[in-house]
Amino acid sequence: MGPISISEQSFVPQPILVVGDVMLDRYWFGEVERISPEAPVPILKIDHIEERLGGAANVARNITALGGSCRLVGALGEDEAATSIRSLASRAGISDLMLSDRRQKTIVKIRMVARQQQLLRADFEARPQDHLIEQRNAQVAGHLFDCGAIVLSDYGKGMLSQVQTLISLAKQRSAQAKQRSALADRAAAILVDPKGDDWRAYQGASVITPNRSELRAVIGRWADDADLESRVRVLIDELELEALLLTRSEEGMSLFDRQGRMDVRADAREVYDVSGAGDTVIAVMAMALASGHSLRQAVPLANKAAGIVVAKLGTAVCTPQELFA
Ligand SMILES: Nc1ncnc2c1ncn2[C@@H]1O[C@H](COP(=O)(O)OP(=O)(O)OP(=O)(O)O)[C@@H](O)[C@H]1O
């Protein structure tokens, strides 16, 4: 794995704009002591409830936990889950640019858990209406001017429909910044955590960060490492990306860029909970790029952060003290 060349002093990002599918992760913890007389199902006697920011909001939470400044654009309803999300975001120090509409339903995932076993997950979902997508564009246009990076966190719930508009806006912002300043302000990096099997909408992004199954859905099953590399090259050219960062769970990650490729081995001694590791990866990548570091410098740091969060229970975050220890 590449050495970490980013110091804590040089990890000082410009603000980061996160746009995507915001959700509330709700956990109902309890005990199962009997089977229901109504149907052959266990009865969960609820002991306590926990709520955490999920989806794009978890990326935002990772950024502020690491000391970055983060603005979050997403869609909420006007329900009690929306109130929970806003209050959690405020406590996490996230600048709240989330849009609300009373005809919208906030996305909530309820996980029912007994003795660390998930019994059931229940989802409330709704796709954002068209007018919310228009408001999203205005929100992004108005808050992008001083950002060092934009993260598009796609969980396939609709907030990133017409995502090409956002990529164009980010590119315009960079062109304008260049015009204004003779010092040629660096372009805002555009990072995408993708979903689905058609990535043409992400054309022109800086870097896209799929996991193995997400990449497989697009380029098919690869026979070996060389085959993987040649398929990724085609994709990078087609989508006009600077790079693709493949996260490979216990195998670490591989960066494919114009210079070639860079592999880093997973950096975790103990693994407790891998959920949310992808959110940590894209958060740290965005922060490193928005601090003026290169993709190749950013990758080992993102890998280290992911190794730290998988060793914690629950969708966890990493602190600067841990990252630079
Ligand atoms: N089992 C593991 N052992 C060690 N490191 C891991 C493990 N799982 C994940 N990681 C670290 O986390 C990074 C991201 O994980 P992964 O590739 O599973 O992303 P992901 O599927 O997007 O995760 P999620 O969607 O749950 O947030 C990996 O590149 C690696 O650094």
Ligand SMILES: [Mg+2]
């Ligand atoms: Mg992921």
